[in-house]
Amino acid sequence: MTVTGKYIDTVIVGGGQAGLAMSRELSIRGVEHLILERGVAGNAWRTSRWDSLRLLTPNWANGLPGRPYGGPAHHGFMTAAEFANSLETYACLISAPLVENACVHSARGLPNGFELATSGGMITCRTLVAATGGAARPVVPPMAVAVPPHIFQTDPGSYKRPSDLPLGGVLVVGASASGVQISRELRLSGRHVTLAVGNHVRLPRNYRGRDIEWWLDAIGALDESLDDVDDLTRVRRTPSPQLIGGTDPVDLAALKRLGVEITGRLADIQDGRALFSGGLAHLCQAADLKLGRLFDRIDLWAKERILGAALMPSTRPSATPLPILPRLSLDFGSGEIASIVWATGFRPAHTWLRDLPVFDCRGRLVHDGGVVPGAPGLYVLGLPFLRRRRSLQISGAGPDTRDIARHLDTYLRHNAAA
Amino acid sequence: MTMGLLKQNQNGVNVQALLDARNALEAAPEAAQFTWRAQCEWLDGVHSRTSISGFFGLGEEKARPSTHLVETDHPAEFAAPDAAPTPVEVVLSGLAGCLTAGIASVAENRGVKLRSVHARIEADMDLAGILGIDAEVRNGFSAIRVEFDIDADASDDDIAALVTQSQRRSAVFDILTNPTAVHVSVAGQS
Numbered sequence: 001m002t003v004t005g006k007y008i009d010t011v012i013v014g015g016g017q018a019g020l021a022m023s024r025e026l027s028i029r030g031v032e033h034l035i036l037e038r039g040v041a042g043n044a045w046r047t048s049r050w051d052s053l054r055l056l057t058p059n060w061a062n063g064l065p066g067r068p069y070g071g072p073a074h075h076g077f078m079t080a081a082e083f084a085n086s087l088e089t090y091a092c093l094i095s096a097p098l099v100e101n102a103c104v105h106s107a108r109g110l111p112n113g114f115e116l117a118t119s120g121g122m123i124t125c126r127t128l129v130a131a132t133g134g135a136a137r138p139v140v141p142p143m144a145v146a147v148p149p150h151i152f153q154t155d156p157g158s159y160k161r162p163s164d165l166p167l168g169g170v171l172v173v174g175a176s177a178s179g180v181q182i183s184r185e186l187r188l189s190g191r192h193v194t195l196a197v198g199n200h201v202r203l204p205r206n207y208r209g210r211d212i213e214w215w216l217d218a219i220g221a222l223d224e225s226l227d228d229v230d231d232l233t234r235v236r237r238t239p240s241p242q243l244i245g246g247t248d249p250v251d252l253a254a255l256k257r258l259g260v261e262i263t264g265r266l267a268d269i270q271d272g273r274a275l276f277s278g279g280l281a282h283l284c285q286a287a288d289l290k291l292g293r294l295f296d297r298i299d300l301w302a303k304e305r306i307l308g309a310a311l312m313p314s315t316r317p318s319a320t321p322l323p324i325l326p327r328l329s330l331d332f333g334s335g336e337i338a339s340i341v342w343a344t345g346f347r348p349a350h351t352w353l354r355d356l357p358v359f360d361c362r363g364r365l366v367h368d369g370g371v372v373p374g375a376p377g378l379y380v381l382g383l384p385f386l387r388r389r390r391s392l393q394i395s396g397a398g399p400d401t402r403d404i405a406r407h408l409d410t411y412l413r414h415n416a417a418a
Numbered sequence: 419m420t421m422g423l424l425k426q427n428q429n430g431v432n433v434q435a436l437l438d439a440r441n442a443l444e445a446a447p448e449a450a451q452f453t454w455r456a457q458c459e460w461l462d463g464v465h466s467r468t469s470i471s472g473f474f475g476l477g478e479e480k481a482r483p484s485t486h487l488v489e490t491d492h493p494a495e496f497a498a499p500d501a502a503p504t505p506v507e508v509v510l511s512g513l514a515g516c517l518t519a520g521i522a523s524v525a526e527n528r529g530v531k532l533r534s535v536h537a538r539i540e541a542d543m544d545l546a547g548i549l550g551i552d553a554e555v556r557n558g559f560s561a562i563r564v565e566f567d568i569d570a571d572a573s574d575d576d577i578a579a580l581v582t583q584s585q586r587r588s589a590v591f592d593i594l595t596n597p598t599a600v601h602v603s604v605a606g607q608s
């Protein structure tokens with residue numbers, strides 16, 4: 001790959017669903033562009049996920065722009081590898097100008113665009129789209145350094161299967177989608193699992209006979225936009241729901257039934273002991289209340305459309321069962337656990353943009369619905385609630401890239417003479 | 419705005435001032451750094467008096483018009499005159515006061531008129547800890563229970579949400595449920 005000395009209209013960094021959907025939009029508009037992908041299309045889905053992971057959304061919800069799901073299992077859940085394959089097929093189908101095995105090291109602002117330092121040399125472009133995703137990098141809290149060296153530590157970006165962990169009990173930190181799924185399979189593999197639960201989102205797979213994804217779509221929740229929410233920062237930080245791609249429940253009640261020990265948020269590690277918050281009941285009550293409000297909204301929507309008769313009755317899950325006295329500490333020297341899985345969330349990997357004035361004091365990329373005001377011509381895709389609640393889902397790639405491509409196209413036209 | 423002001427203040431909480439402060443402190447994070455202070459004087463036996471007046475906040479030392487006093491003692495079962503509540507009961511009053519203030523503020527912000535808020539709070543303790551009978555028993559509470567009784571113009575779910583949100587933003591709830599580094603020293607020694 002050698003593209004030097006010439007300004008390309010647009011470079012897209014990242015060949016996942018967002019980058020490919022963006023490519024399709026740009027092709028439709030006749031914008032000359034390249035996609036730089038560090039591996040092959042859908043790389044992260046192939047390399048940075050655990051073996052058993054299936055998409056959280058049913059197949060019918062995972063269509064890509066111009067290519068709805070065409071397989072036989074509309075209500076099934078495809079594996080991460082199957083989805084990666086479908087992205088490769090999609091890249092061919094839309095004739096995406098994909099440059100594989102191209103790492104982008106850094107980006108520099110130029111008067112008329114950007115210069116990228118890549119593994120294939122320098123590339124200049126007039127506009128730049130960061131489509132490396134919102135879940136590019138697992139984050140582990142700084143307290144992890146205080147864990148004694150005999151405890152094996154991993155995270156959902158590296159963890160593949162239960163047999164990778166040394167024999168013995170496991171502390172799973174975090175009860176969002178990754179944490180509950182990994183806790184479940186570790187427990188089913190016969191291990192003692194302690195799950196430290198912080199702020200979490202309880203969500204059942206089905207409600208009144210329909211998949212929860214169908215409901216969120218139907219009631220318009222997924223299409224809520226930036227103007228529809230009060231506290232965008234908080235909404236963007238909402239943890240992923242306690243869901244699995246499949247029919248098994250993975251909420252705390254279900255995990256408790258399997259024998260997973262539930263305790264509070266990991267608050268600190270001191271003197272070789274993990275200290276857990278005593279505030280577990282509060283977080284469970286908050287999650288139950290939020291779920292109840294969602295059910296109310298669904299029931300009201302169904303009632304207004306006189307769908308009641310066609311639906312199963314509203315049977316709601318009971319309140320999360322709480323341990324009477326959840327444990328408040330765990331001694332790493334006791335042999336009770338041999339490993340820790342830090343399922344403490346993912347963050348975008350935007351370090352390659354570090355030379356551009358686009359970050360706030362906390363290191364977060366500042367953007368307005370994907371448009372980056374600190375560097376005109378720079379756009380970002382695939383972040384939580386980028387433009388709408390759907391943004392982080394597969395089905396969010398279409399509407400988000402349509403909006404961003406329109407903005408980018410206009411920007412190129414206005415700056416054509418430059 | 420006028421409507422908002424009329425609607426607010428129904429519980430006597432100046433929510434607008436709190437929201438303004440939030441916005442101001444978000445822009446000036448250093449002004450949000452507060453240090454709370456108290457001074458304690460031993461009186462006699464296990465009876466002490468703590469006086470509370472100034473604190474540091476908004477970038478400067480703040481003085482109060484008057485000094486507040488909190489006394490602590492122990493009941494007859496501890497061979498003391500019961501001149502004041504025990505320190506652990508003062509801790510409970512801190513939790514109850516903090517959660518209740520939170521409920522009033524959140525209700526104000528959500529336009530919920532409170533008619534009454536009662537909290538019953540209790541905490542379990544095994545004296546085998548503080549008396550040194552059993553090293554396995556901790557000194558502090560083994561559990562704390564708080565039960566609220568709230569009469570308000572709101573549904574049961576909305577009342578439950580007030581209580582949940584007050585915990586989410588409660589300093590004392592956090593202090594009691596999470597570890598805090600505590601350093602105790604003797605003046606002039608290090």
